[in-house]
Amino acid sequence: MKNILCIGAGYVGGPTMAVIAKNCPEYRVTVVDINAEKIAAWNSDNLPIYEPGLDDVVHCVRDRNLFFSTEVDRHIGESDIIFVSVNTPTKTFGQGAGKAADLQYWEKTARQILRNANSSKIVVEKSTLPVRTAHAMERILNSNDRGLHFDVISNPEFLAEGSAIRDLEEPDRVLVGGRETTSGQQAIQAIVDIYAHWVPQERIITTNLWSSELSKLVANAFLAQRISSINAIANLCEQTGANVEEVAHAIGTDSRIGSRFLRAGVGFGGSCFKKDILNLVYLCEYYGLPEVAAYWEQVVTMNEYQQANFVSKMISAMFNTVAGKRIALFGLAFKAHTSDTRESPGLAVCRRLLAEHADVVLSDPRALNNARLDLGSISDKVHYETDPYRAAEGAHAIAILTEWPQFAELDYQAIFNAMEKPAFIFDGRNILNHQALYEIGFNVFPVGRPSFTNFPG
Numbered sequence: 001m002k003n004i005l006c007i008g009a010g011y012v013g014g015p016t017m018a019v020i021a022k023n024c025p026e027y028r029v030t031v032v033d034i035n036a037e038k039i040a041a042w043n044s045d046n047l048p049i050y051e052p053g054l055d056d057v058v059h060c061v062r063d064r065n066l067f068f069s070t071e072v073d074r075h076i077g078e079s080d081i082i083f084v085s086v087n088t089p090t091k092t093f094g095q096g097a098g099k100a101a102d103l104q105y106w107e108k109t110a111r112q113i114l115r116n117a118n119s120s121k122i123v124v125e126k127s128t129l130p131v132r133t134a135h136a137m138e139r140i141l142n143s144n145d146r147g148l149h150f151d152v153i154s155n156p157e158f159l160a161e162g163s164a165i166r167d168l169e170e171p172d173r174v175l176v177g178g179r180e181t182t183s184g185q186q187a188i189q190a191i192v193d194i195y196a197h198w199v200p201q202e203r204i205i206t207t208n209l210w211s212s213e214l215s216k217l218v219a220n221a222f223l224a225q226r227i228s229s230i231n232a233i234a235n236l237c238e239q240t241g242a243n244v245e246e247v248a249h250a251i252g253t254d255s256r257i258g259s260r261f262l263r264a265g266v267g268f269g270g271s272c273f274k275k276d277i278l279n280l281v282y283l284c285e286y287y288g289l290p291e292v293a294a295y296w297e298q299v300v301t302m303n304e305y306q307q308a309n310f311v312s313k314m315i316s317a318m319f320n321t322v323a324g325k326r327i328a329l330f331g332l333a334f335k336a337h338t339s340d341t342r343e344s345p346g347l348a349v350c351r352r353l354l355a356e357h358a359d360v361v362l363s364d365p366r367a368l369n370n371a372r373l374d375l376g377s378i379s380d381k382v383h384y385e386t387d388p389y390r391a392a393e394g395a396h397a398i399a400i401l402t403e404w405p406q407f408a409e410l411d412y413q414a415i416f417n418a419m420e421k422p423a424f425i426f427d428g429r430n431i432l433n434h435q436a437l438y439e440i441g442f443n444v445f446p447v448g449r450p451s452f453t454n455f456p457g
Ligand SMILES: NC(=O)c1ccc[n+]([C@@H]2O[C@H](COP(=O)([O-])OP(=O)(O)OC[C@H]3O[C@@H](n4cnc5c(N)ncnc54)[C@H](O)[C@@H]3O)[C@@H](O)[C@H]2O)c1
Pocket: 007, 008, 009, 010, 011, 012, 013, 032, 033, 034, 035, 038, 072, 085, 086, 087, 088, 105, 108, 109, 126, 127, 128, 129, 157, 158, 159, 160, 161, 271, 272
């Protein structure tokens, strides 16, 4: 039996290893983390993350060939293949602060592997990293004088939160990059053999190390760019009377453009898009390509503008002041079907409204705990209500900030009756029936589409 180890039991490590364990019963898969609380949660009925379908997969394989542990050192010694999926956040200090990836957790892991290894191993980069990180990794690992050899493989993860299990079970493609040496090619094959248990051969792409590392950053940059592009156009629609959904449909039916990721809204969130684009920007600057860096940085600038502009529109519609007004924010998860609030537009809007002295109440089916944690020192300045009807009671306005389908199915007549008048609704995800809301009596403000107001004149 081969031993696979994964270092980092987060949004990537947990689900990825659960799916590998399920499809490869002859491998023993162990996931380790320095966070003991998280490991205890992975070993309980209350998993540390919400992801549709995850509970079932974990229950079926946990303690069969999937194990969660805090004993990092011991498991490094026993493993043949080590996936590393620790966090690689944006650096907050020193050179490259605000853009470059903070690789301290990454390097600590490399040194820990080296300290505890007693045989040669394959080390797999699962985290998203700057291109050429594998080079540094190889140098650290192969600096030993114990005759140990390490092959470093890049196998970036393309799962999207909210559909992680489906993405892992039926990936568009799996990418495996490695060295062109004999041992590099053998290491690539060892990783391909794992995925070949359930992924069709033609969907497993092998490349050199640098193409693989760079492709992950480029994929996220292209996806985020589509959102910023349609959001940029949404602003022009609002000024001209065009409807962004009609424009998106008209251009998306062009097979060269395609219809996905063309929903205008309050902007993208999540732990990856902003961080990975800024990482790409930093790499371009580092390699002396300032125009290329500026081109990609604009995707992030546009996203920040979209969030700020959404709040400006709220303030202006509500007679230029929201101070003391109760405002209900529906949706703190950065997107539907996840409990993750990292970089969530809901929290960005919340912070801006607090700065305007609004009385903010947050509602979300899954993400309220994380929202409270993320708000940190200002978490006691807002109210939390799981029930959206209670959140809306006495509110002047509601803003929809996550596309949870349940928000489209609420009884808006009952909500309207319980609100202050005039009642406003700002649909930051364009998921509601705007005409119906207008007929109830709401003043309705979608994104990139004409607004409906019940004020005379
Ligand atoms: N979240 C996503 O949707 C997604 C998708 C694709 C790729 N990625 C990339 O995958 C990587 C991990 O992302 P995530 O969302 O799973 O992060 P996460 O923060 O949820 O999980 C990372 C885990 O690593 C652990 N860790 C850090 N240092 C450690 C060490 N030395 N030893 C053991 N454990 C350690 C942390 O305690 C944490 O639990 C990042 O590089 C990210 O960019 C994320």
